Amino acid sequence: MSNGKDLALTHVAVLVADQEKALEFYRDVIGLEVRQDLPFGDVRWLTVGPVSQPSIEFLLEVPDMVPHEAAAAAARARLASGAQGTLIFTTQAVDDTFARLRDAGVEVTQEPITQPYGVRDCGFRDPWGNHLRFSQLPG
Numbered sequence: 001m002s003n004g005k006d007l008a009l010t011h012v013a014v015l016v017a018d019q020e021k022a023l024e025f026y027r028d029v030i031g032l033e034v035r036q037d038l039p040f041g042d043v044r045w046l047t048v049g050p051v052s053q054p055s056i057e058f059l060l061e062v063p064d065m066v067p068h069e070a071a072a073a074a075a076r077a078r079l080a081s082g083a084q085g086t087l088i089f090t091t092q093a094v095d096d097t098f099a100r101l102r103d104a105g106v107e108v109t110q111e112p113i114t115q116p117y118g119v120r121d122c123g124f125r126d127p128w129g130n131h132l133r134f135s136q137l138p139g
Helices: 019-030 069-081 094-103
Strands: 011-015 033-040 043-049 057-061 086-090 107-114 120-125 131-136
Touching: 011 069, 019 033, 019 043, 019 057, 094 107, 094 120, 094 131
Parallel strands: 011 057, 086 131
Antiparallel strands: 033 043, 043 057, 107 120, 120 131
16 A cells, blocks of 8 residues: 555646647647657547656646546536646746747736745746746746
8 A cells, every 4th residue: 555655746637628739839839848649539648748857747638538527517617717727837047938938929927026935937828728837946
């Protein structure tokens, strides 16, 4: 029986409405690499992740991948409301990252600021309402 000390996070689902558009956004705009792109019923098992972290993958999940209809309906409702999850990344140059994403047309939710707890960060929203934060650690 596991005591929890042997657990490791490998995948996080990011709810999107269109996998191809999500791939273009997360790969071409954000800069993540494709990890897996396989048939999965009528959709795809499509994952991306940061080059510097090969052990973590973001599953670009559409409501049709949710196994129960009630949960799939709830996922469609969350997409319609734009209230989704949050992904927080670190970067060595938050101001440069901010300028690159802003110039690429990503919706800005917060320009770069230095937080009272020391990090400098900024915020964006992906096309489905997921919040994206980019933080530069002090030092």
